[in-house]
Amino acid sequence: MSALLDISGVSKQFTMGGVLSRKMVNAVQDASFSINLDTPEIFTIIGESGSGKTTLARMILGLELPTSGEISFRGKTVSHKVSRAERLAFMANVQPVFQNPFEAFNPLKRIDRYLESTAKRFLKLREQSDLDRAMDEALQKVGLSLAEVKGRFPHEMSGGQLQRAAIARALIPNPPLLVADEPVSMVDASLRMSIVNLLRSLRDDLGVSVIYITHDLATAYYISNRLIIMQRGRIVEMGDARTVLDNPEHPYSRLLKASVLSTEDAGAGQLATDPEMVTLANALIGQPGHLADRPDGRLVRVY
Numbered sequence: 001m002s003a004l005l006d007i008s009g010v011s012k013q014f015t016m017g018g019v020l021s022r023k024m025v026n027a028v029q030d031a032s033f034s035i036n037l038d039t040p041e042i043f044t045i046i047g048e049s050g051s052g053k054t055t056l057a058r059m060i061l062g063l064e065l066p067t068s069g070e071i072s073f074r075g076k077t078v079s080h081k082v083s084r085a086e087r088l089a090f091m092a093n094v095q096p097v098f099q100n101p102f103e104a105f106n107p108l109k110r111i112d113r114y115l116e117s118t119a120k121r122f123l124k125l126r127e128q129s130d131l132d133r134a135m136d137e138a139l140q141k142v143g144l145s146l147a148e149v150k151g152r153f154p155h156e157m158s159g160g161q162l163q164r165a166a167i168a169r170a171l172i173p174n175p176p177l178l179v180a181d182e183p184v185s186m187v188d189a190s191l192r193m194s195i196v197n198l199l200r201s202l203r204d205d206l207g208v209s210v211i212y213i214t215h216d217l218a219t220a221y222y223i224s225n226r227l228i229i230m231q232r233g234r235i236v237e238m239g240d241a242r243t244v245l246d247n248p249e250h251p252y253s254r255l256l257k258a259s260v261l262s263t264e265d266a267g268a269g270q271l272a273t274d275p276e277m278v279t280l281a282n283a284l285i286g287q288p289g290h291l292a293d294r295p296d297g298r299l300v301r302v303y
């Protein structure tokens, strides 16, 4: 089976502080996984703040180079310095969707102008009628249209509409892969599911794979095919989303699941996480261990 995206032994270290107080941060350590070329999927990266999700996403997008390891897209490496033309071709294939749509758009620029510059850059279109058609097609895919968006500034739309427009912008080059970093966390709760369902329909109807980054187990459970759980830079569990989340095995995965607020627990006044669970999960931080195969197909880090 050939891979659309292959991440192989990827690590990223940041150096912080001055000469005397130099400190290394291992943001991502030895991450490996692949997204298949033929079966579009939603592949989710779950972890708490600081677990390395965004750093991994930035490396996949080519915004950050790995310290070691290799990232390849359709068999071609993208984790080393590449030419401008190669970079543009790669960017057309792997498009980002960011957390805050109000930051993704320039507040002083009309939304259609922003979409138009993406169409000019990636599709090399020049005629206004061609540009309009490309923009409208992309907007229709997210339930909007050019007529609705034309002439409007970002502040004239709701967060949910703007996130849709951001996804439409990402779809203009017809990428096979989107990298969506917490795409619903800044959207009003009442509109969140419509964006989550949109990601599903991009997979099911358009065959687009999505790397979905989140700390929210419920939406991850709802839309993911496979997922990885990251703890302080390391993948601790990986596999079919339902298999892992129904019955998490790694102590950190179990802690994450146990920390989700349930109304039943709240009603019974049981809101504190079991301190033993926290101690157990924290004790494993920094220990390398290795990922072991389980009979149900998942991988779990063992020590």
Ligand SMILES: Nc1ncnc2c1ncn2[C@@H]1O[C@H](COP(=O)(O)OP(=O)(O)OP(=O)(O)O)[C@@H](O)[C@H]1O
Pocket (backbone or CB within 6 Å): 014, 015, 016, 025, 026, 027, 047, 048, 049, 050, 051, 052, 053, 054, 055, 056
């Ligand atoms: N440019 C940088 N320079 C130094 N340290 C960094 C840099 N970017 C990230 N880090 C550190 O790497 C670790 C992982 O950060 P990262 O942002 O990838 O985590 P995250 O899981 O995406 O968290 P969040 O959900 O808060 O965005 C953190 O300890 C962070 O402080």
